[in-house]
Amino acid sequence: MKITSVELNVIEMPLKDPFLTHLGAVKVREGIIIKITNSEGVTGFGEGVAFSTPWYTEETIKTSLHMLTDFLIPLLKNNPIDHPAQASQLFSSIRRNHMAKAALETALWDLYAKIHAQSLSKILGGTRTVTAAGVVVATDSTTKALRQIDQYLKEGYQRIKVKISPKLDYTFLAEIRRSHPDLPIMADANSAYTLQDIERIKALDDFNLLMIEQPLAYDDIIEHALLQKEIKTPICLDESINSYDDARKAIEFGSCKVINIKVGRVGGLYEAKRIHDYCFEKGIPVWCGGMIEFGISRAHNIALASLPGFSIPGDISSSNRFWEEDIITPEVIVQNGSIAVPTGPGIGFEINQKRLREVIQWKETFVF
Ligand code: OSB
Ligand code: MG
Numbered sequence: 001m002k003i004t005s006v007e008l009n010v011i012e013m014p015l016k017d018p019f020l021t022h023l024g025a026v027k028v029r030e031g032i033i034i035k036i037t038n039s040e041g042v043t044g045f046g047e048g049v050a051f052s053t054p055w056y057t058e059e060t061i062k063t064s065l066h067m068l069t070d071f072l073i074p075l076l077k078n079n080p081i082d083h084p085a086q087a088s089q090l091f092s093s094i095r096r097n098h099m100a101k102a103a104l105e106t107a108l109w110d111l112y113a114k115i116h117a118q119s120l121s122k123i124l125g126g127t128r129t130v131t132a133a134g135v136v137v138a139t140d141s142t143t144k145a146l147r148q149i150d151q152y153l154k155e156g157y158q159r160i161k162v163k164i165s166p167k168l169d170y171t172f173l174a175e176i177r178r179s180h181p182d183l184p185i186m187a188d189a190n191s192a193y194t195l196q197d198i199e200r201i202k203a204l205d206d207f208n209l210l211m212i213e214q215p216l217a218y219d220d221i222i223e224h225a226l227l228q229k230e231i232k233t234p235i236c237l238d239e240s241i242n243s244y245d246d247a248r249k250a251i252e253f254g255s256c257k258v259i260n261i262k263v264g265r266v267g268g269l270y271e272a273k274r275i276h277d278y279c280f281e282k283g284i285p286v287w288c289g290g291m292i293e294f295g296i297s298r299a300h301n302i303a304l305a306s307l308p309g310f311s312i313p314g315d316i317s318s319s320n321r322f323w324e325e326d327i328i329t330p331e332v333i334v335q336n337g338s339i340a341v342p343t344g345p346g347i348g349f350e351i352n353q354k355r356l357r358e359v360i361q362w363k364e365t366f367v368f
Contacts, residue, residue, distance in 0.1 A: 001082060001111060002039040003368050006073050006104070009033040010061065010362040011294070015322050019138045019292055022165035022192045023055045030061045031294050032068075033327070033356070034107045044111025045347065047297035048103035049264035056190075056291075057218075057239070057265065059099045067100035069364070076104065077368050084108035088270045098242060098267035105268030106300045114346040119303070121341045121348075124273060126306030130338035132313035134159040135321060136188070136290065140168055142175050149180065156337040159184040159210065159313040165192035166200060173207045184313075188213035191239060195223050202231050210312070211236040211258050221246065224255040236260055238289060243267070244274045251284055258312070262289035263300055272304055280309035290315030295328030299347035302332070306341040313337075327356045 012030045019026040032048030048068075050059035071094050079090055087105045094101070113120045121128075135157045137148045149160055164172065164187045176185065186209055193201055193215045201215055211234040216223050218239035228235045234257035241247050241259055243266060250256050259279055263272045279286045288305040291297065301316050318334045319326035326332070328349040332339060342348020 005037045006366045007035040008364050011359040013359050021163045036107045042114050044107045045296045046103045046107030049291040050099040064100040067097045073366050084112045085270050099264040102264045102268040109269050110346040121303040121306040127308045128306040131305040132158045133334040134313035135317045136161045138163045158337040161186045177207050186210040189215045191218045205232045209233050214238040221250050221255045225253045247275045259286045260289040276309045285311045287312040288314035295326040298332050299349045325355050
């Protein structure tokens with residue numbers, strides 16, 4: 001792919017509203033924006049989605065920068081590749097650090113698609129022209145949640161996800177169901193429960209939820225299979241699925257009936273597509289997860305969610321769900337409950353240079 005440089009940018013932006021889970025609050029989002037340039041001056045963009053602290057997975061902005069600077073970028077420099085699908089093989093000599101790998105790998109996909117003057121969706125095998133939009137309500141106040149849900153339904157979102165925990169589950173969901181008897185709702189626990197809470201979780205079957213996401217430990221596959229046998233609500237795994245093999249084992253074992261695919265969590269688009277293809281073959285629905293991301297990662301998600309197996313609205317919302325102004329142009333917008341899959345080359349969005357300059361904290365360029 002004749003790469004001549006890789007540029008790392010660390011950016012920082014406040015969220016419009018704090019994003020609350022039982023694990024803490026995200027008020028300010030740091031992110032890594034990668035720009036890869038080839039010998040013809042074509043550029044590809046990727047985004048590192050690790051958080052500033054290791055609350056969701058073990059990675060952080062700093063561990064990502066360390067992996068990229070000291071291992072991943074030198075590997076790519078010393079081992080030229082001609083297709084982005086070769087990156088995961090190349091990076092396999094480095095254990096885990098999936099978000100750091102995905103940041104670089106997704107930039108390679110954008111570059112490759114642009115070199116071939118095709119949309120990233122087309123390059124990945126996407127078949128959808130629009131992707132259904134879903135949004136997450138992450139607050140510990142029932143009043144705020146009800147107000148936000150009304151607003152999001154006005155904006156056209158097709159599905160609402162709420163964050164739950166043992167401190168915020170039965171009565172919270174009962175209130176929401178009372179106001180919205182037919183709304184497609186899912187609940188994400190981010191590992192707030194253990195098997196000892198089995199009666200609590202069973203009680204949530206009352207609410208006809210689309211699914212319950214990651215009720216048990218972030219690294220568990222076995223106990224989720226025991227839980228799924230006891231509850232009617234389908235289990236969706238998020239944190240537990242870090243690779244194709246995790247997905248295969250979880251499905252074979254009966255640990256879940258749905259999978260949330262996040263590009264960063266699984267190490268890139270190649271692995272994300274492998275998981276999609278496997279689930280599609282097995283008839284397991286998948287949806288695209290979100291990471292409170294900026295526009296670049298949002299664009300990669302839209303391309304991924306255009307694959308045929310993404311049959312459930314994902315956590316793909318408009319740029320203005322979180323940001324006063326995003327770093328891409330045009331911004332991602334929801335129209336009639338959906339987001340159009342871009343048809344232009346690569347991710348199909350340009351960088352908003354003025355906004356990028358405003359939010360940039362640090363920058364380093366590696367010349368090949
Ligand atoms: O568990 O799905 C999650 C955001 C950050 C970290 C973990 C999760 C989330 C979300 C998605 O719930 C939020 C979004 O980007 O829409
Ligand atoms: Mg989740």
